[in-house]
Amino acid sequence: MASLLNHPVSRDQAKVMNRFDITKRLVDLLHQDEAVIGGIGYTNFDLWAASSGPNGRRQQNFYMLGSMGLAVPIALGVALAQPVRKVFALEGDGSILMQLGSLSTVAARAQKNLCVVIMDNGAYQITGGQMTMTGQGADVVGIARASGLAQSAWAADEEAFAELIRLALKEDGPWLIGCRIDAGKPVDTTERDPSRIRDNFMRGLGVKG
């Protein structure tokens, strides 16, 4: 944990990055079999966009089409069921603020194979950019620490983000990485076909539905 000491202590010290850019960096760092849950909002659009490659789209992704706030619980469930697989939850600031209790549940479970990434643009961007509380003083990394997630850090910049992801891939969690992001539009739109999304994801995890 000493390695987290060089990260910014608060939200305003973190560099404002771009959601598609860091999502792409995350996907590129994955080995292949990690599960990724994309929360409602633009987070899951950019996961969809960042996951398409020359060999098709990565299969181990789950895209929520509603159920605002449930990316972390869904990821925790996958992590419980498949303890040797690393599981990532990508969630917006507006969404995590709606389900803050889930951070303490993750902490209480001490779920080793789980990493939460918060895409904090200080806004409900998909519904018109209205301000969330993170733009008005709430610090999600601070909240996570106080919820019992000791391994929580702001990514200082893109390089630090990649370093934190590498750490989460290698060492026991639970991890939480706060990322400040700009108001850039997502690069693509997720296909809204829930049974297909679920079926693909389960096949990607090697589970028969």
Added chain:
Amino acid sequence: MPEQSWHEIVRNVLKRHNVSLVTYVPDNVLRPLIDGVHADPFFTAFACTREEEALGINAGAWMGGTRGILLMQTSGFATLPNVLASLSVPFQIPTLMMVSERGTLGEFNIGQSLVARTMRPVLDALAIEHHTMTRLDEAQFIVDRSITQAVATRAPVCFILSPLLTGGKVFAK
């Protein structure tokens, strides 16, 4: 052989169907079932901060290959319509729910009696299979068959534990 209680019957059926994850927001009537699953190493059981959260955990676990059930009170069910309609039903996830029924047959809290009236209309509106369990001799059949059906048809199911089965919560004067 002494007759089994409702919660022993439920616990045994869950085991037989390999439902090993039990998430809950507690309720007094559910206490013997919650205590029973905590005492049995077959189960992973823990409380969640909200019923929605518990539903999400069970959904993720199911996609990862582990079956779970969500235990809650009537008032807890009332927080779920959005996630049932946007996660469980459209994604075809067999969300297993067990609700301890408050609000009827001697309720003393007006808030409970009002919120209870929303439960069956919500389940019916979403065409979610539900069974009100009133008799000990039917308990095993209902839970056993309904879990099989939920898994086979990839659809949620809700078991409503009537005070007729559990004794309910009695007004303390």
